Amino acid sequence: MQKSTNKVVKKLLYPIEKFMELETSGGVLLLIVTFVAMSWANSPWKESYKHLIHLPITIGIGSLRLSHSLHFWVNDALMVIFFFVVGLEIKRELLIGELSSPKKAALPIFAAIGGMIVPALIYHAFNANGPGVHGWGIPMATDIAFAVGVITLLGTRVPFSLKVFLLALAIVDDLGAVLVIAFFYTETIIPEALGFAAFGLMAMFMMRYAGIRKHLPYIITGIFVWFCIFKSGVHATVSGVLIGLLTPLTPLYPFKELSEKISTTASLLAEELRRLPENTPSLNSPSKSLLTKLYHYSIEAQNPLDRSIKVLHPWVTFFIMPLFALVNAGVDLSEVSLNSIMSSPISIGVFLGLLLGKPIGVLLASFISVKAKIASLPQNVNWTQMSALGFLAGIGFTMALFISNLALKTPHLEAFSKIGILLASLLASIVGASIFYLIPSSTKKE
Template sequence: MSDNDTSTTPPRDGIHPLTIIEHSPDPEAADPRENRRPSIAARIRDLGEARKGALLLLIATAAAIAWANISAESYHGFWETQMTIGLGDLQLAFTLHALVNDALMAIFFFTVGLEVRREFAIGELTSWRRAMIPVMAAIAGLIVPAVLFLLISAGSGQEHAWGVVISTDTAFLVGALALIGPKASGRLRVFLLALAVVDDIGALSIIALFYTQNFSPMPLLVAAVGLAGIYATRFLRRGRGPIYATLAIIVWLAFLASGVHPTLAGVAIALLIPVYRPNRRDVEQALELARTFRQSPNSEYARQAANSLRESISINERLQSAYAPYVAYVILPLFALANAGVELSGPILAAAVRSPITWAIVVGLVVGKFLGVFGAAAIMKVFRLGEFGLGLTLDRIAGGAALCGIGFTISLFIVDLAITDEAAQNEARVGVLAASVIAFVLSWAMFRISDARRPDDDGGRTLVRAVDPARDRIYGPVDAPLTIVEYGDFQCEFCLKASGSIEEVRRELGDRLRYVWRHAPLERFHPNALAGAEAFEAATLQGKGAEFSRSLFADQQHQLPSDIIRRARELDLDIDRFERDLESAQVTGRVRDDMLDAEAMDITSVPTFYVNGVRHVGPYDAQSLIRALTEQPA
C-alpha cells in the first residue's frame, strides 16, 4: 500500500494500517481518568501561571496608583533615589526608576527576544502561509493606531509620542485571555502569541529608530564585538554560562554609553542565542547516563547525567524557563509599580478628559488596534489569503483584536521616553490605563457574545473540519459515501482495541467506507504519545506510515527515542532524513493542528469517533459503528 495522504485501494495484506491485533473493544472497562487529556492551551503554556502573572501585574498597578495618590511626594521621591555602583574612578550613577526601566527591563526584553528567535526558528512563524495572518494583522495593528494618534493629537505638541499606541502588552494579553477568553481558545491563543511576537519586533524597532537620544556610534563598536563573542560562545563545549553573562553586561554597558536605549541590548543578545528542538539521540544519551548513575551512583556520573540532560535542551529554551518566573513575578510588577503611579485628582482627571493626548492614546489603542488587527484578518479571510485553522473564526479574532488594545508595559515605557512634560506624562498615563480597561471590558463582551452565538448543546457533536484529501490520512476510496474519523493516540490501549473494530467494519463495508486517522495524544497519561504521533508523520513522508503505525501499536510500552529510531531502521527508512523530519515544522505543525482541532471540538478522551460527520456516542464495536454509519445520513 502507498501511504500517501490518500489511498483508493485496500491496505496491503488486507490489514488496516492501524491494526495489529483484533480485539473486541470493551468501552465500559475504560477508566475515564486514563483517557482524558488536558486542553491544548495547557500544553502550549500553563494558563494558571499566566493568570498569576497578570493578576500580580494588576495588583502592582493598583498599588502604584494608590501610593501616588496617597503621597505623591514619597512615591516620586522613592523612585528618584540615587544609587551609585563603581570601583575606583569607574562610577555608574542612576535612580531606582532608571534601574527598573534601563536594567531590569533589559531582562524583560531579553525574554521577548528569546521568544522572537524561537518563533522564527521552530515556532508558528516558520511557515509563511500560516504566519502571514498574524504577521499582516500585527503590521496593520502597528500602523492604524499610529495614524489615528497623529490625527487626533495634531497641534498638541506631542505628536512625536505616537509610539505609545503601537504595542500590545504580551503579559497582560496572555493573562487576560486566560481569564476571559472563549471556550477552546487554543488556536486563538497561538494566533495572538504569534501576533504579539511581530508586534514586539515592530515596537522595539521603533524605540531604536525614533526614541534614541544623544547617539554616539563608537560604543556600538564595542557592543558589536561583544555580540560577535556571544554568537561564537555557542561553539564552546562547556563554561558558556559565565561567558554569556560577562559579554551580556559589556554589551548592555556599551548600549548605555551609545545613547541607544540599553533595553535593546537584551533583544540583540537574545537573537544570537541558539534554539533547536531536542535531538532524540541527545535525549537517549542522557537517559543512558541516568541509568548508569542509577546502577553506580557517584558524583561524576551524576554530573555527566545532569550536563547531558541539560545540553539536550537548547540554551534559548533553558533561559526562557529560567527567567520566566522572575520576569512575571518580579520585573513586570516592579515596572508597573515604578511607572503606573498616576495621580487621579480632580484637576488631573479634568485635564486628561480635555487633553488630545489622552484621547489620542485611548482611540489609538482601543479603536486603532481593533481596526488594524481585525480589519487585516477579515480582508485575508474574504480573499482566502493564508491559513485559518479550525476555531480561528472572525468573531473570536474580533475579541482578540479588542484585547490587543491593552498596551500597558511598552506604552508606559514609551511615555517615559517620548514625553518630558510632567503634566503631559500624567495625561498620557491616564490614557494608557483607561484604554487598557476599555479594551479588557470590550474583549470580554465580544467573547461572551461569540460563545453565546454557538449552539449550547453542540459540545463538539459535529466534525467542524471536513475531511480534506489534500491534508488528511485517508484509507479507502476518497469519494466513499460513508466516513469514519478517529481521533486517537498510539499509546492508548483503547485505540488499539478500537482498531480491531475498524478492520471488521472495513471488511464488511469495503469500498463504501473511507477511514481517517487524526492525532489526539494524551500527553498527561501517555508521555511518549506525542513522539509517536510525530514519528508516524515523519515515516509517512517516506511512504512507511502504515507500517510504522502497526509497529507502534504492536509494542505500546516501548516508544522511547531509541525505540523510535530502531523502528525506523527496521523499516529501512532514511534515518538522517527521518530525524530531520521529526524536528521539522511540517511534522510538528501537522500533529499540533490535529490537537488544536480536537480541543476546538471539546474532545477530551480517545478514541473519539465521528461517523458521517457526527460524534459517535456509545460502544465502538464493529456492529455499533456499522449501525451508526447506516443510520446517520452522510
C-alpha cells in the first residue's frame, strides 16, 4: 500500500520536478548571457553591441511591412511567446494547480500582493516628483528562473512545499505584472484596433468550439491579434497572455473513450501486422493508416495547454529569455558614474524595492493572512524559511527589465534602473541563500 502511494505521489510531483530542472538550467544560462552582455557593453567592442541591438530587421508580405530594430523584435514580438507561456501557466494554476482552490491560493496570492505593493511604494517614495516617477512597476515581479535556480542549488535545505509555493507566488506575480503593463503602461488607445483584436480572439474561440485542431489557423489568427494589439497602443505582449488564457485545458477525447479507441486500433494493427509476410520491407496501407491513428490518439491524449507548455518552454527558457537578456542587460557603465548611481532615486528605489520591499511585503502579507486564519504555511515550513524565500522573491530580472523599458523609455534612465535590478537581484540571492544555508535542513515547522 505504501509503495503504491509513493508511486502516485511521485507521478504527481514529476511535472513540477521537471519544470524545476528546466528553470535551473535556464537560470544558469541567463546568468552567463547577462555577464556576456555587461562585458560586451563595457568592452572596446561596445559599438558592435549597440549596432547589434539597433540592427534593422524588416518583416512583411507585399506592401505590408514592419521595419524595426532587433531590440523591438525581441521585446515586442519574441517576448509575446514568453507571455503566451505565462498565460498558459496562469490558466493551469487557476484551474488545476496551486491556485485552483481558495485554501491553496490564499497564501501565494496574499504573499504576491504584499510583494508587489511594498516595493512599488518604496520606489514611489524616492521618485514621486522625479523623471522616474512612472517606474514604480519595475521592482514588483520575481524572476522565476533565477529564484528557482537558487533554491534548487540549495537542495534539501528548502522543503519541496516551499518550492511549490514559490512557483505559485511567481505565477501571481506574473499576472500582476501583466495587468500593470496593460493598464498603467499604455499611453494611447485606438479602439478600432482593439475591436479587430477582439474579433481575432473571438475567431480563435469559435475555431476551438468548432473542433479545429490544426496549428496553422491559430498561428495566423494569433499573428493578426498581435498586430492589432500592437497598433492599438496596448503593449503587444498582452496578446500572448490573452491567447494563452483561451487555450483549452481539456483533451479532445474523454479518457474512457480514448482508452477504447486506442485498444481497438491497437488490436486491428496487431491483426494487420500478423497478416504481413515475414520478410516484407514495408507496411501496407491499412497498417500505416492504423499507426497514424495511434499517433493521433497519443498526441490528443494530452490537452492543448500542457502540450503547448511542453513544446514552447524549452524555446522560451533556452532561446527567447537569453536573447532578451542579451539585448536588454548590457549597461555601458562609462555613461554613469558611481556617485550618480549611489545618488540616483531610480537606482535607489529599484534596489531597495527589490532587496527590502519584496521580503517585507511577502513576509508581512503572509503573516497577516496566517494570523487571520485565511491561509496556512506550507507543510514543514517555518517563518525563518519564509523570510529567506522573501529575499529570493526579490530576484527581479526578466519582468523588471521589461517594465523598465516600458516605463522609463530613455537609455540614460534605464541604465540606473538596470544597475539597481542587477545589484539587488545579486544581493537578494546571496542573502536568501545564506539564510537557508544557516538553517539546518531538518528544521521542522514552528
